[in-house]
Amino acid sequence: xxxxxxxxxxxxxxxxxxxxxxxxxxxxxxxxxxxxxxxxxxxxxxxxxxxxxxxxxxxxxxxxxxxxxxxxxxxxxxxxxxxxxxxxxxxxxxxxxxxxxxxxxxxxxxxxxxxxxxxxxxxxxxxxxxxxxxxxxxxxxxxxxxxxxxxxxxxxxxxxxxxxxxxxxxxxxxxxxxxxxxxxxxxxxxxxxxxxxxxxxxxxxxxxxxxxxxxxxxxxxxxxxxxxxxxxxxxxxxxxxxxxxxxxxxxxx
Numbered sequence: 001x002x003x004x005x006x007x008x009x010x011x012x013x014x015x016x017x018x019x020x021x022x023x024x025x026x027x028x029x030x031x032x033x034x035x036x037x038x039x040x041x042x043x044x045x046x047x048x049x050x051x052x053x054x055x056x057x058x059x060x061x062x063x064x065x066x067x068x069x070x071x072x073x074x075x076x077x078x079x080x081x082x083x084x085x086x087x088x089x090x091x092x093x094x095x096x097x098x099x100x101x102x103x104x105x106x107x108x109x110x111x112x113x114x115x116x117x118x119x120x121x122x123x124x125x126x127x128x129x130x131x132x133x134x135x136x137x138x139x140x141x142x143x144x145x146x147x148x149x150x151x152x153x154x155x156x157x158x159x160x161x162x163x164x165x166x167x168x169x170x171x172x173x174x175x176x177x178x179x180x181x182x183x184x185x186x187x188x189x190x191x192x193x194x195x196x197x198x199x200x201x202x203x204x205x206x207x208x209x210x211x212x213x214x215x216x217x218x219x220x221x222x223x224x225x226x227x228x229x230x231x232x233x234x235x236x237x238x239x240x241x242x243x244x245x246x247x248x249x250x251x252x253x
Contacts, residue, residue: 001164003178006245011188014245015196018238021072022230028078029233032068035080036061037228051125055105056098059158060086062239063094066159069240086162093161096168097154104150111146112139152179159243163251178246189242196231 022029043057044050063086068078086094112120120139122129156175160166166174179186 001174001247003174003181003246004248005181006185008184008188010245011185011190011242012192014185014189014238014241015192015234017241018069018234018236021069021237021240022233024072024075025078026233028080029068029072029237030229031080032065032078032083033229033232033236035083036065037232051106052102055102056095058101059097059154059161060084060091060094062086062158062236063162065233065236066162066240066243069237072237073240073244086158090161090165093168093171094158097157097161097171100168100172101150101154104147104153108143108146108150112143115139115142149176152176155179155239156243156247160247182242182246185242185245189238193235 040054040057040061044054046053061083064083067082067085071078071082106125109121109124116134116136116139118139119134120136120143122131122134123136153172153176156178157166157168157171160171160174161168164171
């Protein structure tokens with residue numbers, strides 16, 4: 001199985017394809033994303049181990065969204081039961097990927113303390129110790145940069161394990177190489193995603209700026225969750241678009 005090299009412009013089309021797949025079954029997608037958000041939020045509340053349990057589950061849950069995207073690409077319904085597709089087969093291998101994700105994610109958060117004296121780390125991991133004077137912007141940028149290698153390792157790895165029978169190490173290797181070979185497309189994808197997020201934040205800021213102070217700010221905040229419910233399935237489905245572009249047609253499922 002070989003990874004293909006696609007033109008850079010395809011990166012922008014992955015987001016467009018993600019939006020198209022969302023529109024095939026919007027209600028199914030919304031139920032699935034809402035359940036994902038609520039489930040991971042509740043799991044993260046488990047004392048001490050909560051955030052680690054969420055991190056371990058992320059790769060397997062991502063397979064669920066890939067299964068939903070595959071169904072949408074075939075004009076089939078998106079069902080909530082698809083969310084746990086990654087746990088039905090090769091769950092052990094997915095947990096290995098989850099361990100890699102946890103190390104990379106938490107390592108990036110801890111490493112960000114070099115840029116912001118621990119502001120972001122306190123905010124995310126020990127919020128009780130966060131102070132009003134903490135500015136996590138520099139730490140957020142540092143964490144994003146430190147997270148890139150983990151993202152490349154895990155972009156395709158869960159689906160390669162679930163759908164192609166790869167071992168965890170082989171899947172991580174193939175994923176990293178595929179991302180490197182298609183660096184141009186991923187850079188375009190990142191720019192397009194940044195423009196989308198900037199546009200959403202800009203629209204919320206305009207709502208807050210041109211309305212009555214209290215009401216406008218509340219309205220802007222009230223838009224965040226509904227927008228996330230739309231943007232997240234588009235983003236998840238764009239992962240599938242990139243996989244199909246780079247690795248070809250998805251196997252039957």
